[in-house]
Amino acid sequence: xxxxVSSKGKGKAGRGAEDGPTARxxxxxxxxTMKKAKVIAHYGFIPLIIVIGMNSEPKPHLSQLLSxx
Amino acid sequence: MGSxxxxxxxxxxxxxxxxxxxxxxxxxxxxxxxxETKVDWLNLPCPVPxxxxxxxxxxxxKPELFEGLRFDFTKGLNQKFxxxxxxxxxxxxxxxxxxxxxxxxxxxxxFGANFLDPKLMLVGRVLTDGRLNARVKCDLTDxxxxxxxxxLTNEPHYSQGMFNFDYKGKDYRSQFQIGNNAFYGxxxxxxxxxxxSLGSEVFWLGHQRKxxxxxxxRYNTDKMVATGQVASTGIVALSYVQKVSxxxxxxxDFMYNHMTRxxxxxxxxxxxxxxxxxxxxIDSAGCVAAYLEERLNMGINFILxxxxxxxxxxxxFGFGMTVGE
Numbered sequence: 450x451x452x453x454v455s456s457k458g459k460g461k462a463g464r465g466a467e468d469g470p471t472a473r474x475x476x477x478x479x480x481x482t483m484k485k486a487k488v489i490a491h492y493g494f495i496p497l498i499i500v501i502g503m504n505s506e507p508k509p510h511l512s513q514l515l516s517x518x
Numbered sequence: 519m520g521s522x523x524x525x526x527x528x529x530x531x532x533x534x535x536x537x538x539x540x541x542x543x544x545x546x547x548x549x550x551x552x553x554e555t556k557v558d559w560l561n562l563p564c565p566v567p568x569x570x571x572x573x574x575x576x577x578x579x580k581p582e583l584f585e586g587l588r589f590d591f592t593k594g595l596n597q598k599f600x601x602x603x604x605x606x607x608x609x610x611x612x613x614x615x616x617x618x619x620x621x622x623x624x625x626x627x628x629f630g631a632n633f634l635d636p637k638l639m640l641v642g643r644v645l646t647d648g649r650l651n652a653r654v655k656c657d658l659t660d661x662x663x664x665x666x667x668x669x670l671t672n673e674p675h676y677s678q679g680m681f682n683f684d685y686k687g688k689d690y691r692s693q694f695q696i697g698n699n700a701f702y703g704x705x706x707x708x709x710x711x712x713x714x715s716l717g718s719e720v721f722w723l724g725h726q727r728k729x730x731x732x733x734x735x736r737y738n739t740d741k742m743v744a745t746g747q748v749a750s751t752g753i754v755a756l757s758y759v760q761k762v763s764x765x766x767x768x769x770x771d772f773m774y775n776h777m778t779r780x781x782x783x784x785x786x787x788x789x790x791x792x793x794x795x796x797x798x799x800i801d802s803a804g805c806v807a808a809y810l811e812e813r814l815n816m817g818i819n820f821i822l823x824x825x826x827x828x829x830x831x832x833x834x835f836g837f838g839m840t841v842g843e
Contacts, residue, residue, distance in 0.1 A: 487670060487677060490650075490652065490668065490670060491650055491670045491672075494642045494650060494652050495629070495631050495642045495644055495650070497640075498631040498632070498633050498640045498641075498642050499631055501599075501633050501640065502595065502596075502598065502599030502631065502633045503595075503599070505596065505598050505599055505633070505635075506596075507596050508596075509595035509596050509599065513595050514595065514601070517591075517593075
C-alpha cells in the first residue's frame with residue numbers, strides 16, 4: 450500500500466529500485482543535451498544560414514556580404 | 519510593286535456545321551455561365567492549413583502596428599539568399615497587471631539572414647540584446663513538411679521552441695506539434711465540400727496538466743470567407759471577410775472569452791491599390807487604427823501606422839521606411 454501511494458505521488462522516479470537510476474540518468478542526459486543544443490542553435494544558426502547562402506548558386510562574393518550597397 | 523499580300527496561304531475555310539442529332543436539336547443549348555453544377559465529391563480541393571483558417575481576416579484586421587521609427591533594409595545577394603538590417607526606435611508596451619499601459623522606450627538593431635529555396639526555408643533574426651528568432655521550414659517529402667519556430671534568449675528559462683510536422687493529403691491536412699514546456703498538439707482539417715472545410719485540434723500542456731480541444735469551420739467562395747472557431751478554453755471566434763471588388767475587402771471579427779466574460783468585435787477595411795495598401799479598423803474597445811504602406815519607388819516603401827485607444831487614452835503613431843523587396 451505504501452509503495453503504491455509513493456509511486457503515485459512521485460511518478461516515474463519512485464517506481465522501483467532498478468528503474469530509478471536509469472530514469473534519472475536519461476532525464477539528466479536529455480536535459481544536458483537540450484542545454485547544449487540550445488547554445489549551439491543560439492550561436493550557430495545565423496552563421497549556418499550565411500554559410501548555406503554563400504554556397505548557393507550563383508555564388509555571391511564576400512564583399513557583397515559586408516558592403517551596404 | 520503592288521500589294522505584298524500573298525494569297526498563297528488561304529485561311530482555312532470554317533468547317534461545315536455539324537448536323538444536329540436527336541434530342542440536342544430540341545433542348546436549348548447548355549450555357550457556360552451556369553458553371554459546374556455537379557460536384558465531384560472525390561476530388562475536393564485541399565483546405566488551408568488549420569492555423570491559417572482565419573488568414574484573410576487576420577491580414578486585414580491585424581496589421582503590425584508600431585510606435586516610433588522603423589527602418590528596414592533588405593539586401594539580396596542572390597535569388598535565394600538575402601540579408602536584412604532593421605532599426606527600431608520607439609516605445610514598446612510592457613504587459614502590466616493594472617489597466618494602465620506601461621510604455622518602455624526601446625531601440626534595437628536587428629540583423630537577419632534569409633535563405634529561401636523551394637524545399638528549404640531558413641529565416642533568422644538576431645537583436646542587439648542577444649535574442650534570436652529562428653524559423654525553419656523543410657519539405658521532407660512531397661507531402662510531409664517540418665517547421666521549426668524558436669525564440670532563444672540569453673536569460674535562462676525564457677526560450678521557446680516549437681516543432682511542427684505537417685502532412686498534406688489529397689483533401690485534408692494534419693499537423694502534429696511538439697513544444698517546450700512539454701506542449702503537445704495536433705490538428706486536422708478536412709474539406710467536406712468545394713467550399714466548406716471542417717477541422718479540429720487538441721493540445722496538452724505537460725507541466726500544468728492542462729488539455730484542450732477545439733473545432734473550426736471555414737466556408738469560402740470567391741467573394742467571401744466565413745470562419746468560426748470554438749475551443750474548450752472558452753473562446754469563441756467568428757470572422758467574415760467580403761471581397762467587395764479586386765481592390766477592396768471588408769472584414770469583421772468577433773471574439774468571446776467565456777472565462778473572462780470578454781467580448782471584442784472589430785470591423786475593418788483593406789484597400790489594395792496600385793501604389794499603396796491601406797488598412798483601417800475600428801474596435802468595440804474604443805480603438806481605431808490605420809496602417810498605410812505606400813510604394814514610393816521600386817523597392818522603397820513608406821509606412822505610417824496609427825492606433826488611437828480612446829478608452830485608455832493611449833495614442834500611438836509610427837512611421838517608417840522599407841528598402842528592398
